[in-house]
Amino acid sequence: MSSRYDRAITVFSPDGHLFQVEYAQEAVKKGSTAVGVRGKDIVVLGVEKKAVAKLQEDRTVRKIALLDDHVALAFAGLTADARILINRARIECQSHKLTVEDPVTIEYITRYIAQLKQKYTQSNGRRPFGLSALIIGYDDGPHLYQTDPSGTYHEWKANAIGRSAKTVREFLEKHYTDEVAGDDKECIKLTLKALLEVVQTGGKNVELAIMKNGQPLKMIDSDEIDKYLAEIEKEKEEEAEKKKAKK
């Protein structure tokens, strides 16, 4: 309709790029890191907790959001954009339950979020969402999905988004084995180790959440995180000693 025509902001460049989408991906790279690891019976989400100002109240859960009893989401990028997406996804989870009488599959809700993101890359006068999301959950098995501002989504065994995501992903590629996947504790430790590549050591700087079949999302409190960190430290020392012994 001629009266409603608006100049679109996301248009193709002469060489086929959507620059607004690419700039959105740059915004994601500035966000704080999030890591996801999928094991055989567990899915782990770890996020970097940015240090809060002295006078600011430290709210524990901000970056890991629950979408339904069996789905959780962590994001990297614009927090305000994430709030909107999370709200819409939460409503869709319930709406799906109402019309189909079944909880959403992780693939379905990921597809919904991805479709929403894509819509905003093709709309009049709107900019894309500036965030990537890691979606974990359980339907017939554990799943980990990642979406990005362009609206594509993929399933991963382990992935990282946000600041230094490439470094973390390379670390995960080196250390993710089927053996690790088979053991819950090893998955948690792998997530922590991956985060520690880019984050300062200490239980106060990371937030960890796990999801197991039939159980609600469990946030690991900082004492337990410190215990895992101590274990990781011990293992590192043992490795270093072995190397010395060989020499």
Next chain:
Amino acid sequence: MALADVCGIKQNQFSLSGSAFRSDTSELFRDVEVGSNNFSMPFNFDPVENLQQFQQQDSKVKIHFDHGTTTLAFKFKHGVVVAVDSRATAGPYIASQTVKKVIEINPYLLGTMAGGAADCSYWERVLAKQCRIYELRNKERISVAAASKLLANMVYNYKGMGLSMGTMICGWDKKGPGLYYVDSDGERLTNNLFSVGSGSVYAYGVLDSGYKWDLSVKEALDLGQRAIYHATFRDAYSGGVVNLYHMKETGWEFISRTDTAELHYKFQDEKKK
């Protein structure tokens, strides 16, 4: 639309009178262009008001909806048995003895027809389209619960506007055999056993006395056939042939079409023994 602009028609003139539908005015044209589940309505037309003249007792143009039928379906250990009669009546006149009252929505979903034949077959065809789209999008079959809910929600939009439909949606999905009763009042129920139509009272009697979850396939099919026969025996508006279907894990199977006259003599002989 360009034509609308040329003619100088302002968009607000074409607002739908029923606010149950979308308020965006361009939606009116989309229904015509694309072909959706909803109907385009003429300007200044309220279906509920207009329908009154066809529904009042003393009206000269009263439409008489025929609910003369017997349909039944029940779940048991080995699936769902669906049995229907095949008579269509217009008052005392038997219009047809060979009506297909089971609608094959897709290879694993069946719907029965009671009430307005056009309403049943149209909406169940729309349901078939929605089920197929669901299957393509989600790479798995739709559950019976979801399919029946889709139908119930579609029909609820037209509540009070004169639709007449009493259908049973039968299928087999991940949760096992499924049976839902859906009607044009927006009712949606699930149970192990349903019968719908003017002859349902007679069918219930026979069904309730013979029903068990652990029936064998042969016993269950016989029960279904027997119940329809007894209903056609006593109800003037049911008759013709008994169409029998069996819903299994692998999908539905058409079992038999038996003339009620044949069944009459068969059961008569049984009694003599």
